Amino acid sequence: MFKRVFIIIVVSSLLVGCWDERLYKNLSVVSLVGIEGQIGEMKAYYAYPTSPDDPTQYVVIESAGLSPRDLRNNADLKVEQSLDLSELSTILISAETAKNPIYNFLDIYYRNPQNPITSKIALTEGSVKQYIDIKQKLPSDVGEYYQRFIESFERNTIFPKVTLKRTASLLFDKGKDLVLPYIKRDEEKGTPVAAGLSLFNDQVFTGTILDVKESLLLVLLSSGKATNAKISYLWENGDKKSPVSIDVIKVKKKWEIEEKGSTATIHLNYKLNVNIEEFPHDRLYEDKTRKELQGFLTKKVQEDVEKLLVKLQEAPSDALGIGRKIRAFHPKVWDEKWGEKFATLTLKPKITVSITRTGILE
Structure with missing residues (x-):
């Protein structure tokens, strides 16, 4: 009898709660992040759904700061709930921004264990803001929309399967360079268009872009x-x-x-x-x-x-x-x-x- 009471007391003490519990009602769950500018003068855009019943309705928070961490801190000052990136689907980076060592802009996503390492990454032609603030009604959450958009071209052997995790390994790979999806914008509809692959040398975007056929051949050969x-x-x-x-x-x-x-x-x-x-x-x-x-x-x-x-x-x-x-x-x-x-x-x-x-x- 004494043993049973002792076991019940010990087990009960282990069920008092989770020290790192986070309630969704206190969070704004971000699905898409856009980054542009240079270290010292940057902008970021965080998109998250505003309606639990309709994830296609979303708001975009714009933030300015010195660094990616500073951008995130400043963005938290503009929302009624803390921004949460645990379900981040896609990261968009301006092509001009990527002409600087790209790891500088991704470092915070690797250091926080709550951030997913399966997020997709793509470069954009021009400001990332126009790719986030899409006027047409989307079939799904905006972050998921871009994730599925990129995955469709992965299935068609035009984009390689590049995630946040894969990007990190290639950025520090001495024998193989990184390539990232390159996206343009349909000026009439405002929707994204796959334009090919952007070539990197070490951690820097070279400015060279492969068209769709060249991208397919590269993925095939690689x-x-x-x-x-x-x-x-x-x-x-x-x-x-x-x-x-x-x-x-x-x-x-x-x-x-x-x-x-x-x-x-x-x-x-x-x-x-x-x-x-x-x-x-x-x-x-x-x-x-x-x-x-x-x-x-x-x-x-x-x-x-x-x-x-x-x-x-x-x-x-x-x-x-x-x-x-x-x-x-x-x-x-x-x-x-x-x-x-x-x-x-x-x-x-x-x-x-x-x-x-x-x-x-x-």
Whole structure:
């Protein structure tokens, strides 16, 4: 009997409450944050729902300050409830702001254990305010809207899967550079438009932006296909023109590094197995037509990859992660100033496109 009473007393003492309990009725739960300006003169925008029954109704709190932490403190002075970022879905950063070391603006999101590390990050063309204060009615909470917007392009292999956590690892990765989604604005509707990927060198945005097709090729070459990977070209056969659209089924890659003293030639070999999704010319059951189309697609993808690699080296931005292999297996070629060294390497891509599927018609 004594033991039972003793156990009940001990257990009861452990159930008195949580020391870090936070009540939602005392908080304004922010789902979207926008950042612009430079350290010393910054602005931030915090969006949170105003109605529990309709999360599409939201208010935007604007704050000015010296640093991201100062912005947050000043924003708390403008709301009736404390701002809470435990459900933060998306962080938008002005492209001009990202031309400075971007970690300076993200540091506070890593230091607070209550902040999620799964938040999406994107750069915006122009002020982030216009991307937050959308006039049209949204189908969901504004932060969730941007999260789903970015995720849709991840599924289409245009954006890589980059979260707050992934961004941190790449910012301190000596062998691979960060890329972030780049968003423009539809001037007529005021809604976001995916414009491609922004290239970074170390922690700084280089100012170079890949268009949508270049972004898709980069993600394919770097990490492979997501759910879909569709590319379109115009096939010309004599005086006849026919559109051809493909969906990449599988990507096989093999890199070979030919070391030459303190430099190297990188052979980037890729084989793309594809499905033909559009080809009104048809007649793919004929070996001649099939071989001609495979040759055409191989040539076009090869040309596009060559242009992409030139753009990466001119930035310079090693978004493919070539530096990881160089650092691990070719220390004579490696240089601590990897961006400068990457720009001098000889990159030789070799692309092969193989038509694996042609649809239901033969």
